[in-house]
Amino acid sequence: MKNIVILLFSLLAFNVTAAPVNINKANAKTIAKSLQGIGQKKAEAIVKYRKKHGPFETIKDLMKVKGIGKKTVMKNKADILLNASKKAKKPKKQKK
Numbered sequence: 001m002k003n004i005v006i007l008l009f010s011l012l013a014f015n016v017t018a019a020p021v022n023i024n025k026a027n028a029k030t031i032a033k034s035l036q037g038i039g040q041k042k043a044e045a046i047v048k049y050r051k052k053h054g055p056f057e058t059i060k061d062l063m064k065v066k067g068i069g070k071k072t073v074m075k076n077k078a079d080i081l082l083n084a085s086k087k088a089k090k091p092k093k094q095k096k
Contacts, residue, residue, distance in 0.1 A: 019034060020078070020080070020081050021034035021080065022082070023050070023056055023062065023081070024082060025083065028040060028043035028047045029043070030043075031043035031046055031047070035072075035080070036075055036079075037075060037076070038068075038076070042065070042067050045065050045066060046062065046065050049064065055083075058082070059073060059077060059082065060073060
């Protein structure tokens, strides 16, 4: 019994300590391994949505993917990275 409890805790700890993932570049397998509550099917839906609609601009854009809700996004907020496009450059100050 004690071994089973230790095994369960170690499995849970593995999922919690997953590395952050760039959802605009990662494949479905990487997304599924890195985000809690996201299995292979949902990860594939994320990649399919990204290919059809372009890169995610905000983390909340993930909620546009069927099967991904606010709770899932908020639970994984710290592990979701975005690198969609170059940031808009600030206009340079003109010299007088």
